[in-house]
Amino acid sequence: MTTAHTHEPNSVPRPGGNAGMESQYLEIRDLVVDFGGFRAIDGVDLTLFQGDLRFLIGPNGAGKTTLIDAITGLVPATGDITKSGTQLLGLKPHQINRAGVGRTFQTPSVFDNLTVTQNLDIAGGAGRSFWNRLRARHGIPEIVEQALETTGLTHHRDRPAGILAHGQKKWLEIGMLLVQDAKVLLLDEPVAGMNHEERVETGELLRRLGGERTVVVVEHDMEFMRNYATSVTVMAAGKVLSEGSVAEVQNDPRVQEVYLGTSNVGTED
């Protein structure tokens, strides 16, 4: 694995991360989530470095969303989840968010009646005194301008979010995470319901983000995974079944077996 210390801003992230061991990371050890008597996450270990664009795949019910829920404090779990050494397990969702870990949900959750900029403003902390001071001094904060630019929504900044196309709403959600300065982005099916063009644009966006952050993508779209993943974790029945490059997991017989016993990892959905 190459651990270069510098990289071009828009370079393609390398598997395992662009930034090196001393940069930010998310480490999960022996994670367990029980729902009553049912063990949805069963001893998961996962290490993600800054620069990873990690795809999390697996059959329905494998535990992918539950894993993200556990990382973001939405379901109780045991084990360890540390971000660059800070224990996240046991923190409340807003504290985890403030620690730099942000997520999106399968269904976009933006304020339809507010403009794109207002949504970003609220995500950044409008109403909180420091944000209001920032705004009073500088107008639209630079971080909002950057998020508009990164997500390609600059020309839609004054439109109500409710009239955006589906893909644009999903990009706005990602922009909201950028405004919060999330260093770890957990995205649940970011291209579900998108057309081909939107998928390509989203892939490029994730690639840009993955260069400097840690991006985890839960996805059923295997073509999208093959095009953009720097690394892949395959889950099944609450455990990590396989991990590695796209080629490595596609060639793993255990992975082929859970995908309907065929070698067609890539035909689901």
Ligand SMILES: Nc1ncnc2c1ncn2[C@@H]1O[C@H](COP(=O)(O)OP(=O)(O)OP(=O)(O)O)[C@@H](O)[C@H]1O
């Ligand atoms: N709140 C809950 N209470 C009980 N069981 C749950 C709960 N949430 C999820 N489960 C179960 O945990 C298992 C893992 O679900 P999860 O949604 O994490 O899977 P997934 O891999 O994200 O699946 P999909 O690809 O279909 O979204 C499933 O069997 C699901 O029914």
